[in-house]
Amino acid sequence: MDIVVIHALNALLYASVLFLIAGGLSLIYGVMRIVNLAHGNLYAFGAYVSAWVVGLLVARAPEGASPSTVLLLLLLPAGAVAAAAFGALLEPTLLRPFYKRAEEYQLLVTFGLLMIIDDVIRWLWGPYPLSASVLFENFGSLGIGDAIYPTYNFLVIAVGALAAVFLWAFIYKTRFGVVLRATSQNMRMSSALGVNVNRVYVQAFTLGCLMAGLGGAIIVPSQSAVLGMGVDALILSFIVVVVGGLGSLEGALLGALIVGVVREAGIAWFPEIELAVLYLIAAAVLLIRPAGLFGRA
Amino acid sequence: MAEVNRRDFLTGLGVSVGASLAALPGLPSVGVAHAQGTPKGNIPDHPYKIGHMTFFTGPAAVLGEPMFKGQQLAAEEINATGGLLGKRKIELLKADENAGTDANVKELRRLKLSEKIDFFCGITSSGNTPALGPVAEDLKCLTMFVDGCTDFLFDKAVPNPHYVFRTTNIQSADGITTALAIVQTWPKSKRIAHIHPDYSYGRNAFDHIKIVMKKMMPQAEVVSEGWPKLGTTDFSSHITKAISSKPDLVVSSVWGGDYVAMYKQALRYGMFQKAKFATTLALGVAPHALGKDHPEGVIAGVHSNYHFTYPGGDKWPLNKTFVEKYHARFNEYPNFQAEGAYTTTYMLKTAIEKANRLVGGWPDDDAIIAMLEGMMMAGPAGYVYIRPDNHQGYKDAMIGFSKNTDEYPFPILDPARIITIPIRSITAPPGWPKGEPTSTFTWIDKTWPTAKV
Numbered sequence: 180m181d182i183v184v185i186h187a188l189n190a191l192l193y194a195s196v197l198f199l200i201a202g203g204l205s206l207i208y209g210v211m212r213i214v215n216l217a218h219g220n221l222y223a224f225g226a227y228v229s230a231w232v233v234g235l236l237v238a239r240a241p242e243g244a245s246p247s248t249v250l251l252l253l254l255l256p257a258g259a260v261a262a263a264a265f266g267a268l269l270e271p272t273l274l275r276p277f278y279k280r281a282e283e284y285q286l287l288v289t290f291g292l293l294m295i296i297d298d299v300i301r302w303l304w305g306p307y308p309l310s311a312s313v314l315f316e317n318f319g320s321l322g323i324g325d326a327i328y329p330t331y332n333f334l335v336i337a338v339g340a341l342a343a344v345f346l347w348a349f350i351y352k353t354r355f356g357v358v359l360r361a362t363s364q365n366m367r368m369s370s371a372l373g374v375n376v377n378r379v380y381v382q383a384f385t386l387g388c389l390m391a392g393l394g395g396a397i398i399v400p401s402q403s404a405v406l407g408m409g410v411d412a413l414i415l416s417f418i419v420v421v422v423g424g425l426g427s428l429e430g431a432l433l434g435a436l437i438v439g440v441v442r443e444a445g446i447a448w449f450p451e452i453e454l455a456v457l458y459l460i461a462a463a464v465l466l467i468r469p470a471g472l473f474g475r476a
Numbered sequence: 477m478a479e480v481n482r483r484d485f486l487t488g489l490g491v492s493v494g495a496s497l498a499a500l501p502g503l504p505s506v507g508v509a510h511a512q513g514t515p516k517g518n519i520p521d522h523p524y525k526i527g528h529m530t531f532f533t534g535p536a537a538v539l540g541e542p543m544f545k546g547q548q549l550a551a552e553e554i555n556a557t558g559g560l561l562g563k564r565k566i567e568l569l570k571a572d573e574n575a576g577t578d579a580n581v582k583e584l585r586r587l588k589l590s591e592k593i594d595f596f597c598g599i600t601s602s603g604n605t606p607a608l609g610p611v612a613e614d615l616k617c618l619t620m621f622v623d624g625c626t627d628f629l630f631d632k633a634v635p636n637p638h639y640v641f642r643t644t645n646i647q648s649a650d651g652i653t654t655a656l657a658i659v660q661t662w663p664k665s666k667r668i669a670h671i672h673p674d675y676s677y678g679r680n681a682f683d684h685i686k687i688v689m690k691k692m693m694p695q696a697e698v699v700s701e702g703w704p705k706l707g708t709t710d711f712s713s714h715i716t717k718a719i720s721s722k723p724d725l726v727v728s729s730v731w732g733g734d735y736v737a738m739y740k741q742a743l744r745y746g747m748f749q750k751a752k753f754a755t756t757l758a759l760g761v762a763p764h765a766l767g768k769d770h771p772e773g774v775i776a777g778v779h780s781n782y783h784f785t786y787p788g789g790d791k792w793p794l795n796k797t798f799v800e801k802y803h804a805r806f807n808e809y810p811n812f813q814a815e816g817a818y819t820t821t822y823m824l825k826t827a828i829e830k831a832n833r834l835v836g837g838w839p840d841d842d843a844i845i846a847m848l849e850g851m852m853m854a855g856p857a858g859y860v861y862i863r864p865d866n867h868q869g870y871k872d873a874m875i876g877f878s879k880n881t882d883e884y885p886f887p888i889l890d891p892a893r894i895i896t897i898p899i900r901s902i903t904a905p906p907g908w909p910k911g912e913p914t915s916t917f918t919w920i921d922k923t924w925p926t927a928k929v
Contacts (some may be wrong), residue, residue: 182720189712298532306537307765309731312740316769320744326719328745332712401741402709405733407535411707445714450701454674 181324186443194439199394200412201419202346202431203387209426210383211361213274213285218290218391219413221262224296225392226399226408227304229258233311233400248317255314255396262392263385270384275377295410300407312391314400331401338397342390343432350428363374369417401468421461424474433472482663482692482927491656493893505794505854506550506822508557515561515829517836519868524560526551527587529608530598530622530813533839534574535707536731537760539600540814541769543622545806547597547816552805552819560828561838564743565596566821569593573600584608588615595619597820600740600813602626602647602676607634609640617840618841620824620848622816624777625650626676627914630866635910639841641848641862643823644816645899647677648781648916650683650756652902653873654727657775657895658685658754659692662725665752668721669700671714671738673730678703681756683913684920689837691924699723706732709737715745723751731757736765743769759783759878759889760812768880770887778889780873781812782857798856812857819855823862827851865906870899 204218232254236246273292277284318331352357362369362379370376394412395404419438423430438457445456464471505728528547534857551566554854559565571583587593595617599605599698605624612619621642634640657663668689672678682701689696700721702714711730715738718726726747728810730738735758742748753774759766760778784799798818802810809820827847831839840845849864858870874896876889904911911918922924 182716185716187711189716192712301533301537306532306541307762308538308736310736310740310765310767312767312769315740315744319744326716327744327746329741331744338805365796401744402737403733403740405532405535405707405737407707408709411705415756443713446702447717450703450717453703454705455803 181326183327184323185326186447188328188332188336190439190443191336191339191434192439193338193442194435196394196398197415197419197438198339198432198435199342199374199390199397201416201423201435202342202428203394205420205423205426205428205431206346206390207384207387209428210359211274211380212282214289214425215387216289217285217296219407219416220293220296220300221266221388222298222391222395222412223404223409224265224434225262225395226404227258227300227309227395228261229255230309230311230397230399230404231304231473233313234309237313241386245313245317248314251314251317255311255400256393257395259389259393260401262395263389265392266324266388267381267385269388271377272379274384275380290364293413297406297409300373302475304404306406308403308405309399310403311400312403329401335397335401338393340345342393346390346428347394355382390456418457418461421471422464424471427473430471430473479928480899480925482659482922485692485925486656486660489656490898491660491895491901492897493660498869498882500673501861503852503854504826505796506796506819506856507929508553509763513833514578515563515832519561519832519838521559521561521563523733524564524595525567525569525591526591526595527569527571527584527591527593528586528598528817529571529580529596529693531569531574532572535733536574536600538600538765539623539811540573542762542765542808542811543600543813543817544568545802546622546810546814546820549805549814550647550821550825551800554825560825561729561832562723564838566838572600573598577604580604581607581611584611584617585615588617592637594666595824596604597817598622599624602625602628602680603604603654605629605642606907609634609637612640613638616841618844622820623813626680626773627916628676630868631910631915637867638845639886640866641869642821644812645780645873646868647680648684648914649873649899649902650729650777651681651734652688652916652920653682653780653875653895653897654729654754654756654775654777655685655692656820656897656902656908657875658725658727659688660895661705661775662752663693664695665693666695666697667698667699667721667723667725669702669721669726669751670698670716671702671704671711671718671726671728671730673706673708673734674703675706678706678729680914682781683718687917687920690926691920692927694926697928706734707905708734711738711741712739713746715742715747719745719747719750725752725754727754728758729756732761733765735761739766739770748774752875759876759887762807762811763888764884764886766886768885768887768902770878771879772877772879772887773890774878775875776878776889777875779812780875781871782815783874783876784809784815786874786876786894787858788891792856792858794854810856815856819853819857822855823848823851823853823860826853860887863906870903873897873898873902
């Protein structure tokens, strides 16, 4: 029984981070119709920045003592802020000149960006894994029946859930959300009605990058930052948005939950096909509902 | 097959704790300190071009970077004395193995045909050596793979190599070494859980650990398998599954950044309190990447090859000087890839010098190959022997137990409990028929006795 609870928590943990990454990808696509292939690397960038900041603090702490958990928690979102700032810089400079061109150009530009960010990360932080595990360690573990579970993981799950609630409120309950949805439905009409589309685009892109960066920042204490983590995250988020529907936040949430649960079940009962099972689901959804569960055909 | 006493069989294999090495007189060794003599004949002075392909990007750069640095260090030392045979400076051309197997094959062709490299070196992934080996033979390109250690390369892909060599130990040695360390340390384990990366390395480790256990620990059964993708950093599910199978022992061949993430998560899930733990590559990849929170006393593998603390102290000066020079140059400690590439470069140098003494002038590749075949060299890790029939490098396998010391800010191998195994005891002998999944696997299956429970 305890094990079932722990498997369920593992699935939620995985889904939380996936939702943050895939939600950002979906949001950007929904508003701007851009498939940002570099999105996974913004997640990696967030992870590296947070791990780096935590590492600096640990290095400055007096011998043997670890910096206070509260301070570390306050500084952890640095990766999310850095990814958002990076996004705010990228959209007007690199993406905007290509909106009038065919979609292939955007794919090429964002793919190029993917490789550039990969190299920049390696250049800045080197090839070795960057760890921020002091937070993960400070939180310790919690007993669940006979088993124990890392307490920090609850924080990750909570952040994922809060992000989902906050985004829903933001998009459906605020004025900015209305403008965002209007632009997403018809960019020309919103522009004609006086919406500053350029501004909406840069805001949406920044928000998407913030989510990816937050995903990286929140998970790095338990998993450490490694080269190539961005591409893996990108592939998984594609599975999520294929299942949920590209451009839909509800879809990203449901997709992330499905992928989280199926992966967990796959590892527990069908270890040999752990990887294949996710692609099989994506293939099944594509066959039955090509636009995804929440997609607009 | 007759049953034997487990302890007797291990002793027969030569599995020993704390064995030491003794130097052989007249054996070539790494480094430029020894006198070279004047080369015979006219030596051209244009650079000797080495194409070095390894991972400079992606998660495996954690292995690739040190590999390149090892060769770079050797090349810098050789160039400081004037170059190969005192004349030809080594010029290193980098190529990124992360481009993918097809692109790597094209890049090897390009390096040989347009850059006119004299020598091809490097390679980390087992997926790449079987593709590159036959191409190097076609191109008649003198090649020494540092790693890419799959048995498949010389079992099947290049069964009769002429131009292709490989230095570090073959893959099957990893699983067998770890398994024998388990047999020696925790022979009564019954319930074994496995977590291995889902690609050739993990599959190979799993197969060979299982076959050794079948022979030496017939009571053991596999109670759980986890096959995370290479590059995974979330092991929550694999750990939960392993723990829920109530194992006595968890065995893993996860490595690199993946391994760092895995042991930190396993700590918080309490895995190390519930089961013993054995690995094939934990301390091999980036010794300094592990923290002091890493559990002590676990069987910590180094790819059966090398850990910079062994042979330690003044016992084996070749290692002491190598570690000092490497640390001074790159401000980090060498891993097995760095040692492998460093030794490889000196094997090449020695072969060229020997061939020059025989034929004079700059020796052609066939003369260098003849000198490499059967060469034994003393490197930082100990003796490496290139078997003439399959061009594979053999050195005695080693493994140990993780331990924290005051000397280093990361765990090292417990110097008092190093396990060494003569490589001939754990690899198929020359002439053994090619087998599935590997020749060594069928050799163990057919020739090792079964231990009494």
